[in-house]
Amino acid sequence: MNGLRYVYAVCRPLGAPLQADLPGVAGDPPRLLAHHGLVAVVSRVPERDFAEEPLRRHLEDLDWLTDTARAHQQVIDALTAVGTPLPLRLATVFRDDSGVRVMMEEREDDFRRTLDRLEGRVEWGVKVYVEPEAQEPAPAVTKPASGRDYLMQRRRRAQAHEDTWQRAEGFAGRLHTTLAARADASRLHPPQNPALSKATGQNVLNAAYLVPRAESEEFVEIVDRTKDEEPGMRVELTGPWAAYSFVEAAGQTGTPGDRAATQAPAGGAGGAGEGEGA
DSSP states (O other), X not given: OOSEEEEEEEESOOSSXXXXXXXXXXXXXXXXXXXXXXXXXXEEEOHHHHSHHHHHHHTTOHHHHHHHHHHHHHHHHHXXXXXXXXXXXXXXXXXXXXXXXXXXXXXXXXXXXXXXXXXXXXXXXXXXXXXXXXXXXXXXXXXXSSHHHHHHHHHHHHHHHHHHHHHHHHHHHXXXXXXXXXXXXXXXXXXXXXXXXXXXSEEEEEXXXXXXXXXXXXXXXXXXXXXXXXXTEEEEEEEEEOOGXXXXXXXXXXXXXXXXXXXXXXXXXXXXXXXXXX
């Protein structure tokens, strides 16, 4: 088979087939490459786009990168519906099937341990935002009569802002403690930059939780109950995702002759691939 091999994930044999019409990266449907009881999910991609030099250029093209990430994520989502994938980084590419098998053999023990830990579990993302109106205290009704009044108004606004942030951090901390107790593992990601995420409000909690599938409904209900608990705070839930936040860098080995490129992490609950993934 001509072309390079794009690897989405490693998993154990699937309990059900992938959907027949699932498109993959570069339009090539994913197929399963078995090796020692593990399965790599791969597509064929053209060298003109995915060899090291053209790929480096493409990764600076936002439209191309968005289309590739979307196709990658569609495959990961389909795998998550029928099994427990260990997702690899966006644009993990090998020269041929042999290169993929070498990678799987080199990382076999790591893959098996990670798959054991993730089996039957999915990732949920939870974010808490301070709404814009909660961040800005109400303007003074009367114009300050003196410099002293002006300074007092400024102090009151600063204190109101500080009170809002303390309330937000307390709410986010309590929520995280509650959810972490209901999860097998949790990860706190850095707050998202609103200029990049385009979300309104200020992000004060950006967390991921590894939850057994069988307990996901209860986990979602707990989050839903908090959504109107604290005025001025917005709680967002995303998922279920493959466990991006709970997978150490995997599939990053291989000889230079085998691996064409390993680039640009796919997102998870704290990143760009989060349906928005780890």
